[in-house]
Amino acid sequence: MISILLIEDDPLIQKTVNLKLKKEGFDVVCCNDGKEGIEKLKEILPDIVLTDLMLPYVSGLEIVTVAKEIKEKDIPVIVFSGMGQEQVVEEAFQLGADDYITKPFSLSELTIRIKKQLKR
Amino acid sequence: MHSRDTFFRFIRPEHLYLTALSFIVVTSILVSAIYIYLYVKKKRHFLKQFITDKLDEYISTILIGEEILPDQLLLDEELTDILNRKSGQQLAIDQLINTKKNLTGHAAESIIELYEKLNLKTISIQKFRSPLWYKKAKGIYELYMMNQKSLEKQIAQYTNSNNEYVRTEAQTAIIGFSGFHGLSFLGTLSYPLTDWQQIKLLEQLQLLNPDKMPDLPLWLQSTNQYVVAFALKLAETYQQMHVHTEVVHCLNSPSERIRHQAILTLSRIAQDDTTQILKTIYAQETYANKQTILKQIAIIGTDDDIDFLINVLKTETNDTLKLEAVRATMKSSLDGDKIIAEVASENQVIAVMAKQINYEMTK
Numbered sequence: 001m002i003s004i005l006l007i008e009d010d011p012l013i014q015k016t017v018n019l020k021l022k023k024e025g026f027d028v029v030c031c032n033d034g035k036e037g038i039e040k041l042k043e044i045l046p047d048i049v050l051t052d053l054m055l056p057y058v059s060g061l062e063i064v065t066v067a068k069e070i071k072e073k074d075i076p077v078i079v080f081s082g083m084g085q086e087q088v089v090e091e092a093f094q095l096g097a098d099d100y101i102t103k104p105f106s107l108s109e110l111t112i113r114i115k116k117q118l119k120r
Numbered sequence: 121m122h123s124r125d126t127f128f129r130f131i132r133p134e135h136l137y138l139t140a141l142s143f144i145v146v147t148s149i150l151v152s153a154i155y156i157y158l159y160v161k162k163k164r165h166f167l168k169q170f171i172t173d174k175l176d177e178y179i180s181t182i183l184i185g186e187e188i189l190p191d192q193l194l195l196d197e198e199l200t201d202i203l204n205r206k207s208g209q210q211l212a213i214d215q216l217i218n219t220k221k222n223l224t225g226h227a228a229e230s231i232i233e234l235y236e237k238l239n240l241k242t243i244s245i246q247k248f249r250s251p252l253w254y255k256k257a258k259g260i261y262e263l264y265m266m267n268q269k270s271l272e273k274q275i276a277q278y279t280n281s282n283n284e285y286v287r288t289e290a291q292t293a294i295i296g297f298s299g300f301h302g303l304s305f306l307g308t309l310s311y312p313l314t315d316w317q318q319i320k321l322l323e324q325l326q327l328l329n330p331d332k333m334p335d336l337p338l339w340l341q342s343t344n345q346y347v348v349a350f351a352l353k354l355a356e357t358y359q360q361m362h363v364h365t366e367v368v369h370c371l372n373s374p375s376e377r378i379r380h381q382a383i384l385t386l387s388r389i390a391q392d393d394t395t396q397i398l399k400t401i402y403a404q405e406t407y408a409n410k411q412t413i414l415k416q417i418a419i420i421g422t423d424d425d426i427d428f429l430i431n432v433l434k435t436e437t438n439d440t441l442k443l444e445a446v447r448a449t450m451k452s453s454l455d456g457d458k459i460i461a462e463v464a465s466e467n468q469v470i471a472v473m474a475k476q477i478n479y480e481m482t483k
Contacts, residue, residue: 011173016223019180103221104221104222104228105223105224106225107223108226
């Protein structure tokens with residue numbers, strides 16, 4: 001089963017995305033903050049990472065950096081950004097992020113983007 | 121013994137006991153009150169957390185479905201109890217609004233459906249109808265966030281409310297419902313439209329496809345100076361070339377801010393005679409507006425403006441204005457460098473300015 005690491009601090013968004021992805025057949029591991037996210041990322045080496053850019057303790061940019069430093073596996077990273085965060089998204093791409101989705105986003109669009117990354 | 125007697129001659133033992141007792145009682149009451157306060161606060165926090173978790177679980181389950189099934193609306197006892205309480209209803213509304221801010225598409229539609237089916241819309245309408253301004257403003261916000269367009273006409277009546285918060289929420293809601301058509305409230309607005317609200321409305325409009333603003337010439341002639349300022353910003357942002365005459369008229373406004381905005385707008389909707397108009401008003405303008413005029417000439421100026429700029433260089437005493445004039449000259453003409461070099465040969469300050477601008481332009 002394809003494993004997804006979801007790092008999102010909004011509990012309701014996290015739950016909704018989690019349920020949607022589970023319904024699509026993915027194995028989802030959720031984290032509420034960046035610190036926990038980095039720990040889980042190193043521990044489970046997921047097939048794909050979904051991370052919000054604005055997180056408590058450690059930012060989404062750092063998650064992108066850590067994910068791209070992992071040598072055992074090429075882990076695609078999709079970042080969630082808010083309106084007007086174009087500069088941070090640019091920075092995320094420079095650090096190696098593979099795709100981004102702007103909030104508010106549609107759950108179907110997110111699923112399509114995940115599948116596209118996994119097909120690479 | 122002597123000092124003990126003196127002490128008790130002024131303070132009697134029973135007074136000491138009474139004071140000590142009072143101190144103990146007051147301290148005990150204070151400690152108990154703090155303990156009870158913290159206990160209640162903690163209990164409330166956990167209750168809120170419990171309700172939020174329960175609501176999150178319920179809402180998220182519904183949002184991932186293709187449609188809201190009738191049996192999903194049959195709530196269990198706990199949820200029914202939660203949604204019967206005012207605090208629970210408010211938490212549910214807040215959660216739905218927060219989620220709607222983050223999700224679009226089918227999930228967003230489900231959020232609105234759920235809001236309506238759980239009768240939360242009624243709660244928002246009650247707030248909207250409340251005579252208390254803070255409840256009314258919150259009600260308008262909730263109804264707008266939940267896209268309750270059927271209440272548009274009623275909300276529109278508050279776009280000119282005497283309460284700032286109610287007014288701004290209503291204006292935001294109307295733009296949200298009707299886009300550019302919603303701007304019609306500018307025709308009747310008699311209260312201020314703050315800078316912050318103007319920024320918010322422009323931001324809101326930027327998410328929409330630009331549309332016609334047939335009343336823009338009227339707004340530019342409004343007696344409300346805030347409406348004129350906002351209309352000028354609209355004309356600038358959406359390059360409304362057809363209001364050039366009205367914008368020129370704004371240059372006669374007694375308000376420095378309006379004239380400043382009119383200068384900026386004119387450079388965005390410039391016509392052949394725009395720089396000539398700006399040059400005509402230059403002499404009587406304030407220092408800040410003179411600076412703005414020179415900056416705009418640097419953008420829209422041509423060879424025809426060189427004589428004016430050279431005159432500014434020769435007559436102005438302020439170095440900042442001179443610097444702007446040098447910049448405008450260098451940008452307005454292909455021979456700008458040569459013209460400035462000629463002036464600079466007689467004036468060391470201009471030479472330094474030209475050097476700085478050359479550096480800026482090549483950077």
